[in-house]
Amino acid sequence: MSLLDASLIADVPPFRGIERQNLVELLSKARSERYEMGRTIFRQGEEAHSFFLLLDGHIRVVRVTPDGDQMIARYISSGELFGIAQALSLDSYPANAVAAVDCIALSWPGSYWQTITDRYPTFATNTYKTVGARLQEAQNKMVEMATERVEQRVAKAISKLANQTGQKTDDGILISFPISRQDISEMTGTTLHTVSRLLSAWENKGIVKSSRKKITVTDSHQLAVLASRDLHN
Amino acid sequence: MSLLDASLIADVPPFRGIERQNLVELLSKARSERYEMGRTIFRQGEEAHSFFLLLDGHIRVVRVTPDGDQMIARYISSGELFGIAQALSLDSYPANAVAAVDCIALSWPGSYWQTITDRYPTFATNTYKTVGARLQEAQNKMVEMATERVEQRVAKAISKLANQTGQKTDDGILISFPISRQDISEMTGTTLHTVSRLLSAWENKGIVKSSRKKITVTDSHQLAVLASRDLHN
DNA sequence: CGAAGCCTTGATGCGCCTCAACGTACGTGG
DNA sequence: CCACGTACGTTGAGGCGCATCAAGGCTTCG
Secondary structure, eight states, rough: OOOTHHHHHTTTTTGGOOOOOOOOHHHHHHHHEOOOOOOOOTTTTBBEEEEEEEEEEEEEEEEEETTEEEEEEEETTTTTTEEEGGGGGGGGGGEEEESSEEEEEEEETTTTHHHHHHHHHHHHHHHHHHHHHHHHHHHHHHHHHHHSSSHHHHHHHHHHHHHHEEOOOOEEEEEOOOOHHHHHHHTTOHEEEEHHHHHHHHHHHTTTEEETEEEESSHHHHHHHHOOOOOOO | OOOTTHHHTTTTTGGGGHHHHHHHHHHTTEEEEETTTTOOETTTTTTEEEEEEEESSSEEEEEETTTTTTEEEEEETTOOOOGGGGTTTOBOOSSEEESSSSEEEEEEEEHHHHHHHHHHHHHHHHHHHHHHHHHHHHHHHHHHHHOOOOHHHHHHHHHHHHHHEEEEOOEEESSOOOOHHHHHHHTTSSSSHHHHHHHHHHTTSSSEEEEEEEESOOHHHHHHHHOOOOOOO
């Protein structure tokens, strides 16, 4: 394991506003690891031995139901905390975490959570703000699932991915990690077949371009229109 | 406004473990109000001037979409906090709150939140635990909406209401506040027609009894079976 | 170069929404 | 206290959105 420099986390939202020497202290308790694409970092139900900070890459957070269905709750981008069961007073992880690409993440022992939040109130505040934001997000998605049709939900999901993690290319905005039709379907509560049909249709209309595990939004305005339009207009 | 006694909140989870004299102090900042059935306590988008503790009754928390659809996010029972936008770092309420029956609630000015959480760490801990629990709940419902069919979701919703707030009667477990077909449909993402048909069918099978805004579960085991059974068994 | 994983596209069916009409309980005011 | 209006509930008929079933094509990688 290489030496960890304070600059690694100085800029990261949850740690913002903490003095450099304290960051050094924090990092001395952390361990850095690389996770290759597809690797499961922790599993739902497993004891929450650690919490994590993603330094590089993208993580898929997946909830699994008793009868084997699964749903992608969110994607984590670099700079975000994940696996923070402690913040929710849980002692086991509520979901699986899978590396969507090769990733690098720091981890601290779960037992260290209490110490950090006690010692750094700004850290505590920031993380509770994050939890609050995720609650809002989850509620929104609930309502979305209840009131919108599949085409809208898929359009919204792709729109959001493109806006949050997309990178500009000659063709438009490319989602910056590999994502399959099945992944999209597990974010939106539909089937990979329906997603495939939608993407085909949109490609014919010049709204997106896509190939194996790659999606580029070529007309984000049009996509936004699809995302906001309900059945009767 | 009548005098507020410390015993009012001594027993309520978020305030548990706080000394009596501090409770008196807390109550001196609170204001008590009665809300008759159907009254809107606060509205989505409105500035979060206060946060609340429900002393008696049941509150419906409703999210409204831009195009007028609405969904019931949860019911609040007595002893629970609600309208705690501050805990989510929001400055406006994320939903409407409506009295499902005549209610009594305490409220504190939103500006007092910081003071409380600073002064009473156990209060802070308890409320963040609540937020965590609600996040879990929301995620679960998301997955439910994505993977289960209507009959299951309705069975689960009624099951949960009966278990959490139901009261034993001669016939079975009666949901202890008025709830319409439409309410159930707004909890489960379906229509009042479908809920009506389901309840009729279940009544014929002896699983529930229901009349105008009243539902009694007469065979909770059977209902649990419906709630857990997917399409193919 | 073969196998596995991902994607596409058709055909079919059904769960549930939508539209429609009517019945029934409640509470409010004359 | 009855009459009426309003809110709530029931039940049928019809159709559509999307899951499901099925089969084959295309990448990518060992």
